[in-house]
Amino acid sequence: MQRVFSGIQPTGVPQLGNYLGAIRNWVRLQDDHDCVFCLVDMHALTVFREPAQLRQDSLAQAACLIASGIDPQKHVLYNQSAVSAHARLGWIFNCVVRLGWLNRMTQFKEKAGKDREQHSAGLFVYPALMAADIHAFHATRVPVGEDQKQHLEIANDIAAKFNHDYGVDFFPTIEPLIPPSAARVMSLRDGTKKMSKSDPSAQSRIELTDTADEIALKIRKAKSDTEPLPSENAGLAARPEARNLVTIFAAMSDLSNDDVLARFGGQGFGPFKSALAELLVEKLAPVASETRRLLEDSAHLEQILREGAARANAIAEPIVTEAERLVGYLR
Numbered sequence: 001m002q003r004v005f006s007g008i009q010p011t012g013v014p015q016l017g018n019y020l021g022a023i024r025n026w027v028r029l030q031d032d033h034d035c036v037f038c039l040v041d042m043h044a045l046t047v048f049r050e051p052a053q054l055r056q057d058s059l060a061q062a063a064c065l066i067a068s069g070i071d072p073q074k075h076v077l078y079n080q081s082a083v084s085a086h087a088r089l090g091w092i093f094n095c096v097v098r099l100g101w102l103n104r105m106t107q108f109k110e111k112a113g114k115d116r117e118q119h120s121a122g123l124f125v126y127p128a129l130m131a132a133d134i135h136a137f138h139a140t141r142v143p144v145g146e147d148q149k150q151h152l153e154i155a156n157d158i159a160a161k162f163n164h165d166y167g168v169d170f171f172p173t174i175e176p177l178i179p180p181s182a183a184r185v186m187s188l189r190d191g192t193k194k195m196s197k198s199d200p201s202a203q204s205r206i207e208l209t210d211t212a213d214e215i216a217l218k219i220r221k222a223k224s225d226t227e228p229l230p231s232e233n234a235g236l237a238a239r240p241e242a243r244n245l246v247t248i249f250a251a252m253s254d255l256s257n258d259d260v261l262a263r264f265g266g267q268g269f270g271p272f273k274s275a276l277a278e279l280l281v282e283k284l285a286p287v288a289s290e291t292r293r294l295l296e297d298s299a300h301l302e303q304i305l306r307e308g309a310a311r312a313n314a315i316a317e318p319i320v321t322e323a324e325r326l327v328g329y330l331r
């Protein structure tokens with residue numbers, strides 16, 4: 001059975017992009033893969049967080065993943081900082097990755113903007129730690145949204161350079177699993193910007209714990225345009241907001257955009273938005289209520305994560321110990 005690894009930053013409640021781009025596919029992969037899911041709190045630290053907030057977000061994120069269908073008994077769910085293999089292999093990979101490769105990372109450029117000098121070194125070397133996350137488990141399949149594609153390419157480049165430099169065939173090639181649709185869910189306020197947990201406007205995203213009223217309001221206020229919906233997907237090409245809403249509808253109901261437009265084409269946004277809000281409430285309300293229930297017992301959640309960390313450690317420790325032997329550390 002192939003091993004899946006994926007991670008999510010505990011920096012707030014997951015939003016619809018995380019759900020459609022990643023979490024929903026993680027849930028599906030559990031049927032026929034050996035899965036490791038990680039709350040990447042070390043990555044979250046690359047931008048300053050209040051300690052109490054990081055702890056709270058880690059618990060909320062764990063609750064949300066379990067409520068979405070991640071099974072921490074059959075698979076592994078834990079937080080990254082609890083397993084030292086990440087930091088140890090991350091350092092080795094910092095010494096393998098080239099500055100030129102990191103300089104090409106678009107996500108760093110977007111996050112750092114013009115103010116590059118003021119950002120943490122951690123934010124810059126983030127892709128090396130991400131490569132270590134995956135390779136510490138010898139995982140071969142990584143389900144992510146489209147924004148992580150470049151990070152997975154560099155993870156393969158780092159592994160290939162390690163194998164070459166040390167004359168071994170130790171780290172396997174990883175295959176990104178990017179969903180065919182909704183791999184990049186856009187902001188509800190601006191169809192050219194990615195939906196994100198860190199967008200200052202809460203109106204720009206649906207969070208998995210939003211109430212039915214919040215979802216309805218956000219969809220009603222979502223930016224659209226003045227034309228009726230087209231009857232085919234090709235008609236959405238130059239209409240980013242309309243395309244985003246139709247894509248969300250299609251992904252949430254496992255239909256194609258053309259199927260959705262066969263039903264709503266020719267109509268204005270009013271009836272379509274009502275149906276979309278209803279669909280989102282129907283699918284997400286059970287996740288929200290289960291998340292709230294799980295959060296009432298944080299000791300139980302912490303116990304789940306501790307057990308997950310012990311199992312993650314049992315997998316990653318021998319792999320990273322071997323990598324340390326290969327580079328020549330004295331033991």
Ligand code: TYM
Nearest residue numbers: 006007008009017018021022040130144145183184185195
């Ligand atoms: P993060 O926390 O930003 O997002 C978690 C997952 O959600 C996907 N995603 C989206 N998909 C579609 N549309 C969107 N608007 C959207 N926003 C987020 C992301 O692609 C991701 O799959 N670097 C990673 C975390 C990470 C990781 C790893 C992932 C660390 N180590 C190892 C895989 C393997 C990140 O910041 O994800």
